[in-house]
Amino acid sequence: MAILQVRNVNKRFGGLQALNDVNLSVEQGTIHAIIGPNGAGKSTLLNCFVGRLTPDTGSVMFNGKSLLEITPHEINQAGVSRVFQTPEIFTDLTILENVMIPTFAHRDGSFKVNWWPRVDKEAQTRDHAMSVLDEIGLVDKKDVVASALSRGDKRRLEMAMCLAQDPKLLLLDEPTAGMSRADTNATIDLLKRIGKSRGITKVIIEHDMHVVFSLADKIAVLAQGAVIAEDLPENIKTDPRVKEAYLGEEAVA
Amino acid sequence: MKILTHPTSSVDSTMMFIFVAAVLTMPIWLTPIGAAYPDLMQRFVIFGLFATGFNILFGLTGYLSFGHAAFLGIGSYTAVWSFKLLGMNPIPAAIFAVVVSGVFALIIGYVSLRRSGIYFSILTLAFAQMCYAIAYSDLIGKFLGINLTNGETGLRVLADDPRIMDGVLTSGIDTSALTVNLFGLDLTHTWVWNGFQFNAGFYFCAFVLIIASYIAMRIFRSPFGLMLKAVKTNQNRLNYTGVNTKPYTLAAFVISGMYAGLAGALLCITDPLAGAERMQWTASGEVVLMVILGGMGTLMGPMLGAGIIKFSEQKFSTWGKPELHEFLAFIPDGIRDTVVSVASLFVGSGWHLTLGLVFMLIVIFLPGGIVEGGRRILMIVTGSNRRNRQIQAAAQAAE
Ligand SMILES: Nc1ncnc2c1ncn2[C@@H]1O[C@H](COP(=O)(O)OP(=O)(O)O)[C@@H](O)[C@H]1O
Ligand SMILES: [Mg+2]
Numbered sequence: 209m210a211i212l213q214v215r216n217v218n219k220r221f222g223g224l225q226a227l228n229d230v231n232l233s234v235e236q237g238t239i240h241a242i243i244g245p246n247g248a249g250k251s252t253l254l255n256c257f258v259g260r261l262t263p264d265t266g267s268v269m270f271n272g273k274s275l276l277e278i279t280p281h282e283i284n285q286a287g288v289s290r291v292f293q294t295p296e297i298f299t300d301l302t303i304l305e306n307v308m309i310p311t312f313a314h315r316d317g318s319f320k321v322n323w324w325p326r327v328d329k330e331a332q333t334r335d336h337a338m339s340v341l342d343e344i345g346l347v348d349k350k351d352v353v354a355s356a357l358s359r360g361d362k363r364r365l366e367m368a369m370c371l372a373q374d375p376k377l378l379l380l381d382e383p384t385a386g387m388s389r390a391d392t393n394a395t396i397d398l399l400k401r402i403g404k405s406r407g408i409t410k411v412i413i414e415h416d417m418h419v420v421f422s423l424a425d426k427i428a429v430l431a432q433g434a435v436i437a438e439d440l441p442e443n444i445k446t447d448p449r450v451k452e453a454y455l456g457e458e459a460v461a
Numbered sequence: 462m463k464i465l466t467h468p469t470s471s472v473d474s475t476m477m478f479i480f481v482a483a484v485l486t487m488p489i490w491l492t493p494i495g496a497a498y499p500d501l502m503q504r505f506v507i508f509g510l511f512a513t514g515f516n517i518l519f520g521l522t523g524y525l526s527f528g529h530a531a532f533l534g535i536g537s538y539t540a541v542w543s544f545k546l547l548g549m550n551p552i553p554a555a556i557f558a559v560v561v562s563g564v565f566a567l568i569i570g571y572v573s574l575r576r577s578g579i580y581f582s583i584l585t586l587a588f589a590q591m592c593y594a595i596a597y598s599d600l601i602g603k604f605l606g607i608n609l610t611n612g613e614t615g616l617r618v619l620a621d622d623p624r625i626m627d628g629v630l631t632s633g634i635d636t637s638a639l640t641v642n643l644f645g646l647d648l649t650h651t652w653v654w655n656g657f658q659f660n661a662g663f664y665f666c667a668f669v670l671i672i673a674s675y676i677a678m679r680i681f682r683s684p685f686g687l688m689l690k691a692v693k694t695n696q697n698r699l700n701y702t703g704v705n706t707k708p709y710t711l712a713a714f715v716i717s718g719m720y721a722g723l724a725g726a727l728l729c730i731t732d733p734l735a736g737a738e739r740m741q742w743t744a745s746g747e748v749v750l751m752v753i754l755g756g757m758g759t760l761m762g763p764m765l766g767a768g769i770i771k772f773s774e775q776k777f778s779t780w781g782k783p784e785l786h787e788f789l790a791f792i793p794d795g796i797r798d799t800v801v802s803v804a805s806l807f808v809g810s811g812w813h814l815t816l817g818l819v820f821m822l823i824v825i826f827l828p829g830g831i832v833e834g835g836r837r838i839l840m841i842v843t844g845s846n847r848r849n850r851q852i853q854a855a856a857q858a859a860e
Binding site: 258279280281284285289290292296297298299300301302305308309310312313314316317318319320321322323324325326327328329330333351352353355356369373 | 463464465466467469470679680682683684685686687688690691693694695697698699700701702703704705706708709712
């Protein structure tokens with residue numbers, strides 16, 4: 209069953225056709241990669257899923273429900289979490305607080321004046337946040353203020369924040385950009401692991417072919433706003449149109 | 462690497478205990494510095510309350526309102542109306558002031574929070590100036606054909622006001638003096654013991670401040686408070702985390718408006734009079750100064766800031782050349798005249814110059830305010846290298 213169904217999505221910025229009749233179908237429990245050259249419209253497409261942008265035409269259905277009429281926080285409460293291309297975290301707060309906030313949001317919904325209990329006495333939320341931090345390898349830094357983290361750690365923190373919500377659909381915009389090779393491999397392992405244990409569907413935008421081919425169940429290739437191919441990794445590797453549009457100049461891993 | 466650890470609940474309890482003890486003994490420890498007048502102490506407490514509430518909005522969410530004096534004024538008018546209609550008991554006056562200022566905060570906040578940053582500040586300022594103009598000219602009263610704010614003269618309790626509960630609650634007690642009384646206890650009364658003055662009105666206000674500070678502390682340490690801090694840091698991320706930030710900021714706005722309304726009601730305890738000047742933009746600006754001076758986003762900072770500003774106002778604004786001569790008596794005669802004439806620019810009506818200078822020094826050199834300064838000194842003394850989070854300067858916070 210397709211958990212995310214994108215049909216005929218168009219988005220224009222002035223004279224630029226950023227998305228050109230995009231169709232995409234993401235199966236429940238799979239990892240779906242979107243690749244394509246810089247400026248192809250990959251981030252724009254994700255923006256249309258989370259309510260940051262509204263497409264000019266077309267539909268985006270999640271679990272049979274349209275995502276186009278609802279606000280970002282409603283989309284998230286429906287089970288869609290996103291890791292941004294430039295990390296969006298709470299830089300003034302500690303790592304643990306950064307992960308506790310999405311946990312509270314998951315538990316309490318989009319608004320609750322929960323002013324009497326103390327955060328440090330919320331054992332369940334704290335334990336949950338700690339277990340996610342443990343999974344992602346940031347548990348030693350739980351009291352560090354997020355602004356002090358390295359770029360790679362900021363991405364991992366953002367990933368932890370999304371995972372803490374137990375999303376049904378996780379959108380990742382270049383999650384390994386700025387990471388060392390070792391961190392990249394750790395992230396690949398992590399994404400594989402959570403895929404198995406929690407059955408989270410993932411849509412991942414990635415530049416690193418090594419990451420894409422070691423993770424993806426299916427790959428969509430975007431060029432100049434249009435999906436030029438959507439297929440299994442082994443077919444994408446050999447697809448002449450893809451080679452021409454994107455892979456031509458790069459060695460396929 | 463910046464590490465941040467929050468106080469545990471036992472640390473908070475200790476702090477609260479010290480705070481309560483300090484507030485209740487103010488008439489004693491303020492005597493040596495000549496600040497133990499009941500009237501001045503009440504101002505410390507009332508403006509401490511005002512600043513504490515303002516900090517819930519400004520310190521936690523970073524939304525800088527330039528119009529909170531409107532709620533102070535609305536609280537005062539409501540209190541005086543409660544005195545006029547219901548009687549001179551401060552409890553209904555305080556309750557009604559909180560409710561009415563809360564309703565106004567809900568409306569003004571709802572509209573102003575459609576924008577953020579400087580536009581939000583300007584909207585709140587505009588609303589407050591509208592409230593001031595309406596109160597000063599009693600526009601609504603004229604429209605309704607009643608004396609709602611009594612214009613520039615100000616609203617006060619008159620002998621022929623109904624005061625329907627006075628007869629019931631304080632039977633047998635002479636209430637013709639029109640002073641505020643708590644079930645018969647005259648709140649202007651002062652007990653004198655060993656030269657210390659213990660004023661009933663001060664203790665009423667102190668009691669309210671203690672409860673309000675405890676509530677503020679709960680908010681600061683709660684999941685709700687954490688969400689407010691997250692609003693300040695990255696509202697965008699919070700939206701994509703499933704949180705509807707609008708009602709959070711509105712709740713903070715309404716809570717801080719209610720604190721301001723309560724403070725406004727307490728201002729009417731010694732003198733049951735409400736005037737429009739209480740709503741002027743200078744009063745809105747003053748509470749911003751208090752919070753920044755003391756340390757925005759800290760629990761005790763705003764109260765310290767309020768105390769210092771009200772104390773300096775009292776001292777410096779009444780000083781003139783004679784006092785300066787006395788104060789600077791250690792300087793040789795020849796130079797003293799010059800020093801005094803320069804220094805005299807900074808006292809009396811020029812004391813705002815002093816305030817401005819101190820404020821600039823704090824913002825530039827100690828953006829975390831006095832609390833941050835104290836923390837740094839403590840760290841030097843204890844040799845601790847744990848670096849605490851620097852509280853952002855006002856300008857950044859307004860974003
Ligand atoms: N909000 C916007 N306004 C105008 N142009 C935009 C906007 N967002 C993206 N674009 C343009 O759309 C194109 C696709 O951008 P993007 O989706 O970020 O590409 P990428 O595939 O590298 O993520 C680019 O040319 C970009 O400049
Ligand atoms: Mg991109």
